[in-house]
Amino acid sequence: MTNWKHIAGGVVALAVLGAGGWAYAKLNTARSAVADDRVALADVKNPEPAAIARGEYVMRTGDCVACHTAGKGPFAGGHEIATPFGTLLSSNITPDRRTGIGAMTEREFFDAMRHGQGSKGFLYPAMPYTAYAKLTDQDMHDLWAYMATVEPVENPVNENGGMRFPFNVRLAMAGWNLLFFDNSGFEETAGQSPQWQRGKYLVDGGTHCSVCHSPRNLLGAEVASRYLQGGNLGFWYAPDLTGNPHAGQGKTPAESLVEYLKTGGKTSLASGPMAEAVEHSFQYLTDADLRAIAVYLKTLPASGVTRPAPLPAESPAMQRGALRYEVNCSACHGVAGEGMGNVAPAFAGNPALQSDDATNPIHLMLVGGRAAATHDKPTGAGMPSFAWKMDDRQIAETLDYIRNTWGNAARPVDPAEVARLRERLGAGKNLPAN
Amino acid sequence: MNRRKAIFSLGTLAASWVAVPGLLAKELHKVPSETRMNEDHLPKPAGRQGYRVLTDEIARKNLAAVFDRLIPADEWGPSASEAGCIEFIDNELAGDYGSGAALYLSGPFDPDNEKKMMGGPQFISSPRERYLTGLKALETWARNTWNSSFHTLSDSRIDEFLTNMEAGKIDLGKEIDSRALFELMLQNAREGYLADPIHGGNKNMAGWKMIGFPGARYDYRLYIERRNENLNLVPVSLIPGD
Structure with a gap:
């Protein structure tokens, strides 16, 4: 109870920070004044077909549909984003006038997309306006034309209704923007093609x-x-x-x-x-x-990560890992970690496998996963779960073997990391060995 | 919460809000993207909650006496009961096998007629009941014949009994087909000795080590070209303990 005042104080402080005059650059939307501020999305009639096509492409690059869809139809919102402070819901971005963005003008659309300032107040950065700030006027305009063609769906969404105080106060995001948001547009880098x-x-x-x-x-x-x-x-x-x-x-x-x-x-x-x-x-x-x-x-300068010395192959733990790999993994991932093209990834020399952060391989060992299913490669091959048959140490040892064989090198995985992810993923305990 | 904490917690919020969408690829044609296992997929390891069917200690000892003459301990490996075959059959009898879930157990029942029709003895009682009545009859037989409990009989007397039982020469009462009971116990002793340890028997994979079976391995490409050679493959159980 005693914290309420402090929490409120914190929010006010953030709000004050956000409203401060020196926040001007962070919150200024002037460069989006190029957009029309009179016609609402629901009233946009017959946008130019070429613009619609280009706008659909911009939508694809941003992958809007993935987060703004949750069973009520494309773009109708309601997709849950769990945070430690409550659940956010993605908004309805169909041109429905009441529950979607149908009443927004193009200018307001620009403000939301590029500056994180929506019709209900500041957006949460779960919406990557931090990146969309870079979108050009042309791309934004085309996207607007495309959004006008989306089927309106009536689906009221209380985006931050599931957020606990003070995180349900949108104005607080102004403070975050002030601290971290780069509000500038895309700028070309001299000397590049x-x-x-x-x-x-x-x-x-x-x-x-x-x-x-x-x-x-x-x-x-x-x-x-x-x-x-x-x-x-x-x-x-x-x-x-x-x-x-x-x-x-x-x-x-x-x-x-x-x-x-x-x-x-x-x-x-x-x-x-x-x-x-x-x-x-x-x-x-x-x-x-x-x-x-x-x-x-390919032109990004290399990060500072260095290759550690590989774990010695002859240790008992690595020997156990080797047997476990042979028995459980090698059929698909290959006896020399060569993988099975398009279906099971190669391990030998795979950089993603050798990062310091072993979350992905632990995750995949625990609950499995599915490869992308695409037009060119529609299989979407599945990796099975091993949570039921291996304990935390066994999974760690198996990964140590995979991450330190065939020329690979990575730090050892701590069984406690596996335990934590097992818990958080709800992967269940392994069955007892008799 | 002071201002610093408020900002910090907002930061944590930001760090955690990478949205993971849940939209299925249309190429997947509604095949679920999740591949995790649920309870129904998983094997059910033999429990460790103690005996559930063979709760009578004498019956258990008598069955162990039979099992251990069928598979005695020797230089090749432990006896059937040492390898967990009693725990194995108790677990089986407590489940669908014991209740005869896969068997037709209703009448009409005319033993001679149906034996002829089916080419072997037929039963209305479930394997669980056959074990319980059979083991009771075994004890009664030993009491009547030798005035002692079955499991205290010497190896040679038990061997003689089992030999006669297999030949159909032992009368355990009207309700019991003693030869069929012998076959049932022999079959279950083998199963317990050679099934995956997950089912309670084959402790330490003793049965597999005895016969050189490499266990629940998936792939033999590493070895397929190696002919006429002892590969010395370590057996692997479904739920490895090491």
Whole structure:
């Protein structure tokens, strides 16, 4: 009870910070004044077909449909985003006048998308306006034209109704924006090719890679100095995309990156949230754009991660891991970790497997997973769960073997990490060995 | 909560709000993307809650006496009961096997007629009942014949009894087909000795080590080209203990 005053004080403090005059640059939406501020989305008539087509493409790069859909129809919102402070719901972005964004003007749409200021107040940064700020006026205008063609769905959503005080106070987000939001648009980098510029534009804007792939500081903002060097999402780890040869993409040819984004991959397969990004977004992008993304990513300076000495193969734990690998994993992942093209990822030399953060392999061992199912590779091969047959130590040992054999090298996995994720994923205990 | 804490907790909020969408790829054609196991998928390991059917200690000792003459301890491995075959059959009898869930157990029942029709003895009683009445009859037989409990009989007397039982020469009463009971116990002793340890028997994979069976392995590509060679494969159980 005594905390209420302090909590309220904290919110007010944040609000005051947000409203302060020096916040002008962070909250200023002037550059979006290019957009029309009179016609509501529901009243937009016959947008230009070419603009609609381009706008659908922009929607695909941003993958709006994935988060704004939850059973009530495309874009009708209601998708739950669990946070430690309550549950956020994605908003209804169909042109429904009452429950969607039908009453918004193009200018208001720009303000929400690029500046995080929506019709109900400040948006929560679960909506990646931090990245969409980079979208060009043209792309925004095309997206607007596309959104006008979406079927209106009446579905009232109380986006922050499930958030606990003070996190249900939208004005508090102004403070966060003030501290961390880069409100500026996309700027070209001198001396780079148009292809590279296009790649950077897509990476930083529509496809919002850094939202997951950049680590965040204690205050939840992306750490600019570690841009795309890998980020932990709790249940998943978004790997290092820089040119680091050990845990990043330094040894991955640009063609492989393109294939990964377009089809879900061949020796390295997209799974978890990245599978969804490939399924709903990247597979729809043009080869030229995917190529541009790859070209840009390939120029990212390597992160500082270094290759540790591999764990010695002869230790009893590694021997147990070897037997367990042979018995449980080798049929699909290969006796030499070579994988099975398009179906089971290779382990030998796989950088994503060797990062310091072992969340992904632990996650996949515990509850399994499914590779991206795409137009080119529709199989969506499944990885089974091993939570029922291996305890935490056995999973850690198996991963130590995989991460330290065939030329791989990574720090040992602590069984306590497996235990924590097992608990959080609700993976259940392993069956007793008789 | 002071201002610093408020900002900090907002930061934690930001750190945790990477939205993970739940929309299925249309290419998946409604195949669920989750591959985790639920209870129905999983094997049910033999419990450790104590005996559930063979609750009578004498009956248990008598069955162990039979099992251990069928598979005695020797230089090749432990006896059937040492390898957990009593725990194994108790667990089986407590479940669907014991209740005869897969068997037709209703009348009409004319033993001779149905034996002829089916080419072997037929039963209305479940395996659980057959064990319980059979073990009781075993004890009665030993009391009547040797005035002692069955499990205290010497190996040679038990061997003689089992030999006669297998030949159909033992009368355990009208209700019991003693040869069929012998076959049932022999079959279950083998099963307990060789089934995956998850089912309660084959402790430490003793049965598999005895016959050189490599256990629940998935893939033999590493070995398929190696002919006429003892591969010395370590057996692996479904739920490994090491």
